[in-house]
Each structure stands twice: as C-alpha cells, then as structure tokens.
Amino acid sequence: MTEIRADADLAHPRQLIYETYRDRLPEMTSYLPNVDEINVLESRREGEILHLVNEWVARAEIPKVARAFIKPEMLRWKDIATWHDDEHAVDWHFEMAFMREQVDVRGRNRFVELGEGRSRVEIRGTLTIDGNRIPGLPKLLGRKVVPQIEKFVIALVKPNLIKTADGVGRFLDDEG
Secondary structure, eight states, X not given: OEEEEEEEEESSOHHHHHHHHHHHGGXXXXXXXXXXXXXXXXXXXXXXXXXXXXXXXXXXXXXXXXXXXXXXXXXXXXXXXXXXXXXXXXXXXXXXXXXXXXXXXXXXXXXXXXXXXXXXXXXXXXXXXXXXXXXXXXXXXXXXXXXXXXXHHHHHHHHHHHHHHHHHHHHHHHHO
C-alpha cells in the first residue's frame, strides 16, 4: 500500500473552492495535466450529501513492463465521490479502467478555512495493488511488475489530485 498525501493552499474562500471542486471540474480540463476530459456520469443529492460519479480520461506514456496489461484506451477511471457539504469534505475512490479488481485507490479530501479568504485542500489517500490477482502473471514476476504498475498509477493519479487543487485556484483566478 502506498500513501497519497498532499496539501494545497489557495487564495480563495473555502466555500468557493469546495463548490468549484464539486460542481465545475468538467470545465477545468485545460488546467489539469494529462487530462483530456472529465464527464459527469451520475449526480444524486440526499440532503447535505451529494453522490457524484465522474469519468476522467487521461493521456500518459505507459511503461514497457505494463503494456501487456494496460492499453492507451484504458487510461480512464471513474471518480466515485460522496460530498459532505456540512463537513466540507469528500470521500472518494477510483474504479480504474484497467485491472479494476487489482487496483484500489481511495481517500478523503478536506477543505479547510485558513482565514482572510485563504483555504487549504488536504488530500489523503491510499493506493493498493494486489499482484496475486493479475491474471496470467506468475507470482515471482508479479514482485517485479507490481512496483512498476504502482509507480505508473501513482504517476497518473497523484499529480492530477494535486494539480486539480492548483487548477481550481488558477481557474478561479482567471474568472475573477
């Protein structure tokens, strides 16, 4: 298991950052690295909770060792999120288009008011890859391949988690 942990401080009020993150990500793909599009697949509100499913479509160079398992058309994932308006937090997990049963990426982002129109996005998550469940991959080879796949998935997902916060800030700066 690999920990995903990052903070991003932004020069905008928490409520604006939170709502922009929650409601306007599809408008911001030009601010995000390696992301071609974000599509809203489902949106359902239950009081102070919003269930949201977005599909992210990415582009990245696939490492040679992973090309047998990962094809360019598989560089997409579903971002399944539960937004807690009363807590200014979101619980999320990703369903990868490749190795869905073997890769688990999940976490929680909190939106923290820092005062004077400044906020922090606290990103906390984990990535777990079960090499024993990769079809056709011998266990001995799995020990060598799994770290490469993990490195690739982290390189695909983590910058987008971090850069999304920066992108939201730049998006709001450009609007303002």
